[in-house]
Amino acid sequence: QVQLVESGGGLVQPGGSLRLSCAASGFTFGSYAMSWLRQAPGKGFEWVSDISNGGGFTSYADSVKGRFAISRDNAKNTVYLQMNSLKPEDTAMYYCAKRTTAWTRRGVESVDLKGQGTQVTVSS
Numbered sequence: 001q002v003q004l005v006e007s008g009g010g011l012v013q014p015g016g017s018l019r020l021s022c023a024a025s026g027f028t029f030g031s032y033a034m035s036w037l038r039q040a041p042g043k044g045f046e047w048v049s050d051i052s053n054g055g056g057f058t059s060y061a062d063s064v065k066g067r068f069a070i071s072r073d074n075a076k077n078t079v080y081l082q083m084n085s086l087k088p089e090d091t092a093m094y095y096c097a098k099r100t101t102a103w104t105r106r107g108v109e110s111v112d113l114k115g116q117g118t119q120v121t122v123s124s
Contacts, residue, residue, distance in 0.1 A: 009094060010121070016086050019080060036048040061106075093117040094118050
């Protein structure tokens with residue numbers, strides 16, 4: 001079964017950290033770039049970060065650069081998002097997504113599979 005399953009979300013205070021995980025199955029994980037997207041209530045999808053198929057190239061939205069770090073373990077078919085210095089504006093449902101390419105992109109296009117999402121709430 002082709003699927004992505006996110007975990008690791010929760011409620012955290014401003015300035016705190018969370019690590020999201022996304023377990024992939026049903027496709028050749030190491031052949032595709034992976035993305036993290038997010039969607040705040042009442043808003044559209046926002047691209048957060050990308051990592052190339054081998055993990056050697058990463059890219060970030062300006063809003064998270066320097067605070068978030070994407071990584072992947074192809075042996076475990078898992079992609080991660082380490083989120084530090086969290087802000088209330090980071091509150092959203094976070095989704096991992098499979099790119100249609102091996103290389104990184106910016107934006108929510110060129111994605112053909114998304115997980116069910118994990119909620120991140122940043123509040124005091």
